[in-house]
Amino acid sequence: MDADIEGQYTDRAAIKVSTLARKCTSRHPKSRPAAKQVVEELEQLLALSTPHIASGNSLVLGLWTSKNSTGALSLIPNLKEFILTDLERATSNFEEELGNGRSGKVYKGWVHKTTYASSTPDIGLPIAVKRFIPERAQGNIEWQMEIDLSRVYSHPNFVRLLGYCSEGQERLLVYEYMHNRDLDSHIFKSSSRAKKNVRESLRWEVRLKILIGIARLLAFFHTAKQIVICHDFKTSRILLDGNFNAKLSPHGLARLTVLSDRDLNVTARTAPALSYAAPENVNSGVISLETDVYAFGVVFLEIMTGIRAYEMLHLEESNTYYNDKEKCLVDYAISLDTYLDPWLEDSFPGGARSQLFPFIASLITECVDSSPSKRPSMLQLVESLELLAVSCEQNFKISLQE
Ligand SMILES: Nc1ncnc2c1ncn2[C@@H]1O[C@H](COP(=O)(O)OP(=O)(O)OP(=O)(O)O)[C@@H](O)[C@H]1O
16 A cells, blocks of 8 residues: 555545455456446545544545646635625625634625625615634635535535635635524523523423424434435534524534444544543544434423523533533433523413423433343334424414424
8 A cells, every 4th residue: 555645544444445456457348347336436535535534534525526737726616705805895804704714704795685795784685704714724624525515415404505715724604693692691690791672582382492403403404315424413513593593504514524424333533522522532532323312302301491501511620521420411401400501481372381391201211221222213203303393383373383
């Protein structure tokens, strides 16, 4: 093997490469695979190799994007290529900051509805522009991965990428604007940013709609041909549009992991936030479909209580993991009557509390089970949450708004 690329392969990828090469060069024409099959095999290899990108290796960077002979990024289908001055104009020189993530800041801007030509404030379509920090070594990789994944996966609950910009050291991405921003800033009691009217809007039926939307997206990722494990899933990743539809932001995609094999567990170098991390992840770095389900359970509990898991687990006192943290989360889940977010008090009419809370508690409890095999799949969770919605509607006349 070329010494330059040695160590960039997983064992599985190395075996696949040699098997594929052997088949293609077989002396018997009939034993050689069809071109379509070679493409499929290479796609699987790409998926096997992707965790290396996440850990800072540029093994397959750019395979999904078209490059010209100099290796520079050329036009990407379905995405608008912006020039920097367009985006400076659209954002009034990066005036209104929406948020600040690990890889860069996000700004509000305005473009023409159909052409995406830069516009002026309050005219046309609002956008969110993410400007990557140029000095950050991972920035370029994360920028490219966000483009690649946004092109491959499209789902109503996944924030839509509209375009990109690459000029000199500058890397920017243009996303649809999510009017009600991140769920995180609205539901937690300690949140100073919370606006009263938004909190009032976040009634039980709206929160259930948010949970169903996110569960559907995770189920979609988990059952895709190239499985996506979103191993840094947390409440702050959930963004809300003007109608409180929940969408997951593809930002920080270097922390998403694509796998082609359901049984393959990989070790991620970027650890998820401690309060959302499943015990097997904390203890041995495993990431799997089940670690996503665990994180979903924690988010579910936060959405019901309005209390950060961080606080429930007293992680502010000692930022160390303790082994029975699931038990602590389960205590909150089964005592929902006590810990329910006060803003939800009026959301459960009549006997709704006594009938719905045990069901909600059992769903959360199953998700955060310390044994991964006992956790439900995201598909099962979608079904259970939809069942919950039907029960709310039929028994208590609580209906989810479209
Ligand atoms: N499409 C969008 N529409 C509206 N606001 C957005 C949008 N994308 C991001 N924001 C705001 O900007 C903040 C920062 O976003 P970003 O995704 O960079 O941070 P993050 O989720 O903390 O990512 P990271 O894990 O990389 O730190 C979000 O919490 C949200 O308030």
